Amino acid sequence: MIVTTSWYLVLGALLFIIGGVGLLVRRNPLIMLMCVELMLNGINLSFVAFSTALGDIGGQTVVFFVLVVAAAEVVVGLGLIVAILRRAPGSTADDLSVLKG
Amino acid sequence: MVDTIVFLVAAAICLTGAVGVILARNPVHSALMLVMTLFGIAVQFVSQEAHFLAAVQVIVYAGAIVVLFLFVIMLLGVDTAQNLEIGILPAQKWAALCFGVGSLALTGYIIMAVDNPVTGRTGLSGAIDDTANVRLLARSLFSNYVYAFELTSLLLVIAVIGAVVLARKPAKELPDEAGR
Numbered sequence: 001m002i003v004t005t006s007w008y009l010v011l012g013a014l015l016f017i018i019g020g021v022g023l024l025v026r027r028n029p030l031i032m033l034m035c036v037e038l039m040l041n042g043i044n045l046s047f048v049a050f051s052t053a054l055g056d057i058g059g060q061t062v063v064f065f066v067l068v069v070a071a072a073e074v075v076v077g078l079g080l081i082v083a084i085l086r087r088a089p090g091s092t093a094d095d096l097s098v099l100k101g
Numbered sequence: 102m103v104d105t106i107v108f109l110v111a112a113a114i115c116l117t118g119a120v121g122v123i124l125a126r127n128p129v130h131s132a133l134m135l136v137m138t139l140f141g142i143a144v145q146f147v148s149q150e151a152h153f154l155a156a157v158q159v160i161v162y163a164g165a166i167v168v169l170f171l172f173v174i175m176l177l178g179v180d181t182a183q184n185l186e187i188g189i190l191p192a193q194k195w196a197a198l199c200f201g202v203g204s205l206a207l208t209g210y211i212i213m214a215v216d217n218p219v220t221g222r223t224g225l226s227g228a229i230d231d232t233a234n235v236r237l238l239a240r241s242l243f244s245n246y247v248y249a250f251e252l253t254s255l256l257l258v259i260a261v262i263g264a265v266v267l268a269r270k271p272a273k274e275l276p277d278e279a280g281r
Contacts, residue, residue, distance in 0.1 A: 001105050002104070002105070003104045003105055003108045003148075006212065007108060007112075008108075008145065008149070010208060010212060011112050011115060011116075011145070013204070013208045014116060014119075014208070015115060015116070015119050015138070015142075016204075017200075017201055017204045017205060017208070018116070018119040018120060018122075018123065019119065019123075020200055020201070020204070021123065021197050021200060021201040022122060022123030024193055024196055024197035024200060025123060025193075025194070025197045026123060028128060030128050030131075030170065030173065030174060031122070031123070031128060031131050033170070034122050034131055034132065034135050034170065035122065035123060037135060037162075037166065038119050038122060038135070038138065041138065041139065041142050041162075044142070044154075045142055045145060045146075048145075048146055048149050048151045048154065049149065051149075051151070051229070052149040052150065052151070052229070055228055055229045056228065056229065057228075057229055057237045057238060057240075057241045058241065058245075060151050060153075060154055060234075060238055060241075061238060061241045061242055061245075061246050063151075063154055064154065064157070064238070064242065065246075065249060065253060067154075067157060067158075067161055067162070068253040068256065068257065069253075069256065070162075070166070071161060071165065071166060071257070071260075072256050072257055072259075072260035073260075074166050074169060074170075075169070075260045075261070075263075075264045076260050076263050076264055076267070078169060078170070078173045078264070079263065079264040079265075079266075079267035079268045080267055081173065081177075082173060082176065082177065082267070082268050083267050083268065085177050086177075086270075089177075
């Protein structure tokens with residue numbers, strides 16, 4: 001058996017699906033951010049698979065930018081979570097519906 | 102043959118970690134499972150000869166982002182076991198089920214329907230040849246994508262400032278903190 005591009009794409013799709021289901025199921029904001037990371041990693045794997053298959057470095061460049069954006073997103077997201085949980089300890093994502101004003 | 106074994110072992114590690122992230126009741130366990138997935142992805146990157154990205158994956162993701170998660174978990178003291186069912190909306194459970202089953206069905210259909218997902222047409226931005234991976238990536242990053250690269254530095258500065266502003270205690274609460 002030879003590892004083809006499809007194998008990597010399927011693995012990336014599975015990671016994306018698991019992350020998406022976790023995002024919908026879990027209520028802890030920290031775990032939800034981790035699920036977003038899972039989804040981003042699934043996409044990164046697909047980008048690198050296409051980059052290798054097509055012989056084009058552009059896919060890997062995009063993954064580099066995705067890494068930077070993921071890092072920035074986690075920093076701001078965790079800052080928000082710290083600010084919220086300091087005010088209302090133990091709150092879940094559902095409790096934040098009070099923000100609707 | 103070796104490629105297949107490496108792929109299967111790394112894929113099993115990735116999927117085990119991913120399922121562990123959403124099933125672990127303790128957030129610390131979720132973070133450690135996330136590290137497992139990220140290492141599996143790094144192995145997949147190496148087997149596809151994306152060496153720079155594999156190194157960055159380990160350093161940035163496993164080294165920085167997950168450590169940040171663990172810091173926040175410890176800072177907030179939420180490292181206790183949680184009931185997975187608390188406060189879940191009934192509609193959301195069905196939405197998750199529909200999303201999961203639908204996406205899996207779509208993936209399966211695409212595997213069955215599409216013989217070869219790659220057209221074989223190479224892109225215009227930079228061909229992968231015998232040059233070292235880091236050199237290729239750097240050439241692409243600092244020529245075609247230099248504008249986007251500069252913008253990412255701006256993004257990181259904004260993120261740092263935003264995090265500092267968000268995480269700082271409001272000025273009027275400071276006397277209470279000092280009195281404790």
